[in-house]
Amino acid sequence: MKLPQGSFLSSARIGTSDELQFAGMAILPIMQGMPAGEELTELLHTEEKERAAAFASESRRTSFIYGRIAAKLAILEVFPEAVAQEINIVNGAIGEPVIEWPGHEYSVSVSHSEHHSAGLVFPTGLLMGIDIETPEEKNRSIIPSILSPDEMELVKAANNSIEFLHLLWTAKEAAGKANGFGFRLPAEKYEIETEVSVNHDGVRYFLSRFKHLNGVDAITRNLGGAVLSVAFPTGHYFQDQVIRLLSIQPMEKDPVF
Numbered sequence: 001m002k003l004p005q006g007s008f009l010s011s012a013r014i015g016t017s018d019e020l021q022f023a024g025m026a027i028l029p030i031m032q033g034m035p036a037g038e039e040l041t042e043l044l045h046t047e048e049k050e051r052a053a054a055f056a057s058e059s060r061r062t063s064f065i066y067g068r069i070a071a072k073l074a075i076l077e078v079f080p081e082a083v084a085q086e087i088n089i090v091n092g093a094i095g096e097p098v099i100e101w102p103g104h105e106y107s108v109s110v111s112h113s114e115h116h117s118a119g120l121v122f123p124t125g126l127l128m129g130i131d132i133e134t135p136e137e138k139n140r141s142i143i144p145s146i147l148s149p150d151e152m153e154l155v156k157a158a159n160n161s162i163e164f165l166h167l168l169w170t171a172k173e174a175a176g177k178a179n180g181f182g183f184r185l186p187a188e189k190y191e192i193e194t195e196v197s198v199n200h201d202g203v204r205y206f207l208s209r210f211k212h213l214n215g216v217d218a219i220t221r222n223l224g225g226a227v228l229s230v231a232f233p234t235g236h237y238f239q240d241q242v243i244r245l246l247s248i249q250p251m252e253k254d255p256v257f
């Protein structure tokens, strides 16, 4: 299948179980005002197409379609034999994506920014979530409203970089999706206690540990053009696996926070 330029697919072993299990990830550039293309749209289930058609807002329809396509591509990365059209991703009571795919104990997480969509598939039972955002100056005045004084100190130490602000934002959103509550919990619940830089094969990743969330960390990568976070169960084992999952080509040369 031909994917638009700027798409990324990856998979990595995930989990501590003896059984071989994988996580898959897909990132897709969103062409606002442009349909995703017939081949990609055909990955959608009939019900997903009907849901898409029912959105009154053009931008919501676009983000829904691209998000579902990214989720399907992530699934195909792990299960190349899967028939994407037969998999229906619905939304649960609090908006969480739920896969209707009998016989498969896998879950998905979905994100869409103005310019990208991201999908993550992982074994059910693991706390995982994905978030992607375009680092934009217009968010500079919005993001601090969800940051604590200590987090603002971290931002200052990072020279008030717009990318670093988005790092904190996406790490929190990814963690909110992993625990399923999102920002229904107060913002303080997602306070980041430490930011640790992790170098792997010459690429800099950031590990966020949360002060009040037990059992979930997040790894963030600046891809240039997009900041991407994946939340995962705390622990070195998972951390290395998620870094492997995020070992994709950057969109721009040598982006840093």
Ligand SMILES: CC(C)(COP(=O)(O)OP(=O)(O)OC[C@H]1O[C@@H](n2cnc3c(N)ncnc32)[C@H](O)[C@@H]1OP(=O)(O)O)[C@@H](O)C(=O)NCCC(=O)NCCS
Pocket: 063, 064, 067, 091, 094, 095, 096, 097, 109, 110, 111, 112, 113, 130, 131, 132, 173, 176, 177, 178, 179, 180, 181, 182, 183, 184
């Ligand atoms: C869920 C939330 C983390 C989504 O983050 P976001 O950056 O706004 O949007 P993203 O594009 O990254 O993610 C959207 C996807 O998150 C997923 N999602 C929504 N609720 C979710 C939940 N409770 N758990 C996990 N994933 C969820 C959905 O798949 C959604 O895409 P879809 O509707 O096309 O299926 C966040 O919006 C939130 O906390 N919402 C609940 C609180 C609320 O309603 N606030 C109102 C605005 S202040």
